Amino acid sequence: MQITVEDLSPIKKKIGVELPPEEVRAEIEQAYRGLQQRARIKGFRPGRVPRAVLERYYGEQVRSEVIGKLIQDSYLRALEEHHLHAVARPEIVADEVKPEAGLRYSATIEIKPTFDVTSYDDLEVERKVAPVSEEAIDAQIERFRQSLAQFARREDRDVVEHGDLVEIGYTGVVDGRAVAGASAQSRVVEVGAGTFPPPFDEKLVGLKRGDSTHIEVAYPAQHHAREIAGKRVTFRVEVKEIGRKELPALDDEFAKDHGECGSLAELRDKVRGALESAAAREADDAMRAALVRTLLERNPIAVPEALVERRFDAMLHDLGLPETTPSDADPERAAQLDALRAELRQRARESVQSALVLERVAAQEHLEVTDAEIDERVAEALRGAARERERLAEIYRTPEARREVRERIAQEKALDWIAGHARVTSDAQN
Numbered sequence: 279m280q281i282t283v284e285d286l287s288p289i290k291k292k293i294g295v296e297l298p299p300e301e302v303r304a305e306i307e308q309a310y311r312g313l314q315q316r317a318r319i320k321g322f323r324p325g326r327v328p329r330a331v332l333e334r335y336y337g338e339q340v341r342s343e344v345i346g347k348l349i350q351d352s353y354l355r356a357l358e359e360h361h362l363h364a365v366a367r368p369e370i371v372a373d374e375v376k377p378e379a380g381l382r383y384s385a386t387i388e389i390k391p392t393f394d395v396t397s398y399d400d401l402e403v404e405r406k407v408a409p410v411s412e413e414a415i416d417a418q419i420e421r422f423r424q425s426l427a428q429f430a431r432r433e434d435r436d437v438v439e440h441g442d443l444v445e446i447g448y449t450g451v452v453d454g455r456a457v458a459g460a461s462a463q464s465r466v467v468e469v470g471a472g473t474f475p476p477p478f479d480e481k482l483v484g485l486k487r488g489d490s491t492h493i494e495v496a497y498p499a500q501h502h503a504r505e506i507a508g509k510r511v512t513f514r515v516e517v518k519e520i521g522r523k524e525l526p527a528l529d530d531e532f533a534k535d536h537g538e539c540g541s542l543a544e545l546r547d548k549v550r551g552a553l554e555s556a557a558a559r560e561a562d563d564a565m566r567a568a569l570v571r572t573l574l575e576r577n578p579i580a581v582p583e584a585l586v587e588r589r590f591d592a593m594l595h596d597l598g599l600p601e602t603t604p605s606d607a608d609p610e611r612a613a614q615l616d617a618l619r620a621e622l623r624q625r626a627r628e629s630v631q632s633a634l635v636l637e638r639v640a641a642q643e644h645l646e647v648t649d650a651e652i653d654e655r656v657a658e659a660l661r662g663a664a665r666e667r668e669r670l671a672e673i674y675r676t677p678e679a680r681r682e683v684r685e686r687i688a689q690e691k692a693l694d695w696i697a698g699h700a701r702v703t704s705d706a707q708n
Contacts, residue, residue, distance in 0.1 A: 366584030388582035445519035
């Protein structure tokens with residue numbers, strides 16, 4: 279087998295492969311020998327079908343299978359011999375196969391770029407920690423209090439008004455079919471809280487206890503549930519009860535019963551500490567993001583489009599966005615989707631760039647990732663996905679998945695190293 283490698287760019291290579299005639303003929307002969315034992319053709323005993331007959335019946339099939347096998351096997355050998363790691367499927371172009379002339383084809387692949395990262399051990403960054411105000415503490419405690427509100431039946435009227443709590447039963451229907459997960463026998467909603475997309479809340483106002491109605495809701499194209507994304511759902515709604523919020527008193531007893539604190543003052547201190555910890559984490563995240571931006575500015579690199587597309591597709595999936603704009607979308611909605619996809623694609627490119635640069639820093643600083651660290655990260659992921667544990671466990675057993683986990687941990691270690699060697703100035707925001 280003869281192999282040539284042509285550099286098309288720092289991230290793209292063209293591999294030329296030529297297989298000799300004897301290798302092609304041997305593979306074809308082996309294919310026909312196996313076929314002769316399996317073929318069942320009327321008028322011939324098993325194992326006794328003449329070669330000419332087999333070629334007439336199965337010639338194209340044998341040809342296709344042999345070419346596929348030869349290309350797959352030789353392509354993998356070529357990658358191994360030249361120490362190439364393709365990041366996506368190759369673009370294969372094969373010449374016409376003639377047993378007497380052998381097989382020639384080319385495979386164009388994208389690879390991770392080879393480069394050295396420079397100027398990463400003296401970065402400067404400011405760490406800004408936002409102060410926690412008394413108003414923020416008040417708001418957090420009020421959110422906690424609101425979450426403990428009880429439903430109290432309204433005795434003064436039987437008509438729904440804005441701000442009421444309403445117990446409803448509902449079923450969502452699209453194209454005459456009930457939508458899975460879009461129904462409930464009993465659910466309490468706060469009118470005006472935006473639990474459902476508009477105009478659901480508005481249509482509840484004015485209904486009486488015991489009334490039934492139909493409410494049509496247009497769901498956005500980026501909705502996480504694909505079954506209703508970009509569609510109009512008709513809800514069959516029954517008003518079962520009308521009520522109001524009954525909030526617990528905000529006093530020391532509230533702190534003891536719900537905040538595991540001895541007093542309201544102690545609860546405020548507890549909330550302050552939690553908010554300060556959250557502010558510190560946000561400051562750390564912002565600082566690290568700034569370090570990565572500076573790192574990429576100092577080390578611009580080209581990235582494989584296959585990796586960008588893979589990351590972009592994952593972002594679309596996570597957000598429940600369509601790959602293309604629906605043909606029936608109005609112009610304004612179509613423009614919004616196009617702009618959002620353009621933004622996501624740029625974020626995907628930056629994500630791939632940062633991953634590659636951090637991987638390289640990890641390699642240059644010899645930041646190793648152990649099998650035990652990979653096992654712990656996998657175990658952590660499985661603990662957080664009880665419903666899909668078996669399926670995820672099977673995926674994480676593959677070499678590809680473990681390699682991805684190893685790369686993510688290496689990137690984290692590299693960013694830790696960079697942050698640890700950076701000159702950090704602290705500035706609490708006022």
